Amino acid sequence: MAKYLLIAVSAFALAAAVTPLVRRLATHIGMVDKPAARKIHKAPIPLMGGVAIYLAFLLTLLVLGDRAYIREMVGILLGASFCSFMGLVDDRSGLSALTRLIGQTAAAVVLIISGVQVLVSPFSLVNIALTLLWVVGITNAMNLLDNMDGLSGGVAAIASAFFLLLAAMSGQYLVGALAAALLGASIGFLVYNVNPASIFMGDAGSLFLGFMLAAVGIKLRFPNNVTFVTWMIPVMVLGLPILDTTLVFVSRLRRGLNPLTTPGKDHISHRLVYLGFSPRESVLTLYLVCSALGVLAMYLTQATILEGYVVGSAVFLAGVYALYRLEKIDLGAANTSNKKGG
Numbered sequence: 001m002a003k004y005l006l007i008a009v010s011a012f013a014l015a016a017a018v019t020p021l022v023r024r025l026a027t028h029i030g031m032v033d034k035p036a037a038r039k040i041h042k043a044p045i046p047l048m049g050g051v052a053i054y055l056a057f058l059l060t061l062l063v064l065g066d067r068a069y070i071r072e073m074v075g076i077l078l079g080a081s082f083c084s085f086m087g088l089v090d091d092r093s094g095l096s097a098l099t100r101l102i103g104q105t106a107a108a109v110v111l112i113i114s115g116v117q118v119l120v121s122p123f124s125l126v127n128i129a130l131t132l133l134w135v136v137g138i139t140n141a142m143n144l145l146d147n148m149d150g151l152s153g154g155v156a157a158i159a160s161a162f163f164l165l166l167a168a169m170s171g172q173y174l175v176g177a178l179a180a181a182l183l184g185a186s187i188g189f190l191v192y193n194v195n196p197a198s199i200f201m202g203d204a205g206s207l208f209l210g211f212m213l214a215a216v217g218i219k220l221r222f223p224n225n226v227t228f229v230t231w232m233i234p235v236m237v238l239g240l241p242i243l244d245t246t247l248v249f250v251s252r253l254r255r256g257l258n259p260l261t262t263p264g265k266d267h268i269s270h271r272l273v274y275l276g277f278s279p280r281e282s283v284l285t286l287y288l289v290c291s292a293l294g295v296l297a298m299y300l301t302q303a304t305i306l307e308g309y310v311v312g313s314a315v316f317l318a319g320v321y322a323l324y325r326l327e328k329i330d331l332g333a334a335n336t337s338n339k340k341g342g
Contacts, residue, residue, distance in 0.1 A: 001168055004176050007064050008164075008184035015056035015188025022052045023192065023199045031092060033200055045197065047091045049189055050205020053153075054084045056185040057212075061177065069174045075114020076178070076215045079107035083139060083211040087203030097260040100207075101136070107211060108135035116218055120231050135214040140260075141241035142210030143203060144248055148269040149195035151283050155240055155290050156209040157186035162237050162294035163216050166301065175219045182212055195280045213238060222301055229300060229308035236297035236315065240290045243319050244268045251327055264331075271329045 026032060026046035033045045058081075061073070086103045089095060095103075108131060111117065117131040146152035160183035167176035186209065192199050201209075217234030235242065244267055251266045252259040272282035296315060300308050 003064075003173075004164060004168060004180040007060055007177055007180040010064060011056045011060040011181045011184025012188040013184075014059055015052050015185045016191050017188075018055055019049060019052040019189055019192050019199060022046070022048045026199070033202075046199045047202035048088070048204065049193060049199040049201040050084060050087060050091075050203070050208055053185045053189050053201060053205045054081075054208050056188055057181045057208075060181045060184065065177055066173060069177070072114075072174055073178070075110055075116055076212070076219075078114075079110040079215070080208055080211050082107045082110070084204050084208035087143075087205070087207040091202040091204055097258075101260075104136045104139050104207070104211075105132060107139075108132050111135060111215060111218070116215060118218055120227055131218065134218065135211065137245070138214035138217070138238055138241065139207055139210035141238070141245040142213065143206040144245050144267070145241045146201060146206040147267045148279055148283055149197040150190055150193050150280075151269055151286060152206050152209065153186050153190045153193050153201060154283065154287050156213060157183055157190065158287060158290045158294060159213055159237050160186060160216075162297060163213075163220065163234075165298065166220055166222075166233065166237075169301065170220075170222060170224070172219070172221060175216055178212065178216050178219075182209070182216070195283065210241075225301055225303070226305065229303060229305055232308065232312045233297045233300050236293050236300065236312075239293040239315065239319070240268075240286060243322065246319075247323055247326055250323065254327075266331055268326060271326050271331075274329055274331070 023046045026048035027044075031047050033047050058077070061077075065073070083104065086095070086100065090100065112128055112131055118127050118134060120130065121127050142152055142156065145155060160179045164176055164179035164183060167173075167179055189199075189201060189205070193201065217238065220234060222230040222233065247268060248264075248266060249259040252262055252264065257264070269279075269282045269286060272285060273279060277285065293315070296311055300311060303311065
């Protein structure tokens with residue numbers, strides 16, 4: 001555990017040190033999110049925070065990661081690097097939804113070729129299809145979740161913390177090292193991204209975090225329980241971004257809008273604000289939800305099949321009820337996002 005702590009602290013220190021430099025560079029080259037009628041911030045906010053997260057994560061693993069696992073990390077890091085670069089291009093010039101989808105699929109294919117894929121079915125084609133769905137889905141979910149100061153970075157940090165604990169419990173060094181580096185880099189960036197944020201992670205950060213969390217979720221193994229139960233564990237840990245994405249898709253499709261190309265103040269965080277929460281209270285509430293789901297995921301590692309499916313069914317039904325109640329909130333005229341890509 002000391003090795004994980006060293007990785008997390010080092011990634012934190014690097015992200016905290018690099019983010020102000022990246023912020024200054026982004027301002028200098030005009031890589032900023034400018035104020036507009038559909039946005040909350042009143043001054044240009046630098047968009048390159050994701051670069052700081054990426055650099056802190058990568059440099060920490062290159063220096064402190066175990067060389068014995070480098071070959072296993074190549075596919076994961078290649079796919080994550082491609083997602084981050086694609087996000088940076090999107091932040092700078094803008095990419096179509098189709099181009100982003102193709103790029104995310106290509107990154108997922110890199111994972112599959114490198115041997116990182118879902119293994120819940122005896123049929124390889126089913127596993128490949130589930131891997132593509134999981135990686136592209138979680139990558140987009142974290143991108144969509146980046147709609148309020150500190151939200152996506154904080155959720156990534158909490159999810160990484162639980163993945164780290166789960167990896168440590170089952171003795172999986174590679175997964176633990178990846179999760180520890182993600183945890184430290186996310187918190188280091190959050191120092192500057194909590195409300196009121198002085199820098200945004202941009203798509204370069206949210207796509208990178210989404211891809212990495214999806215990959216770590218796939219790599220986790222639970223030798224003390226059966227796959228019939230343990231497949232729910234990464235889904236539970238990342239339940240909040242999954243719920244938020246589902247809500248956004250259902251809401252926008254119901255209103256006849258394209259869920260991928262139509263930004264809007266229709267996320268869970270925005271709806272909590274409509275209910276009277278402040279933006280900071282909304283984010284903190286969602287942190288608590290994410291943490292509660294992580295605790296349930298920890299329980300599933302030791303649950304019997306009956307216990308696992310009772311808990312899983314209860315969480316699923318609670319999610320359906322939350323979707324129903326949240327979708328009933330009147331969005332009124334507030335139908336545009338406070339951030340690019342929301």
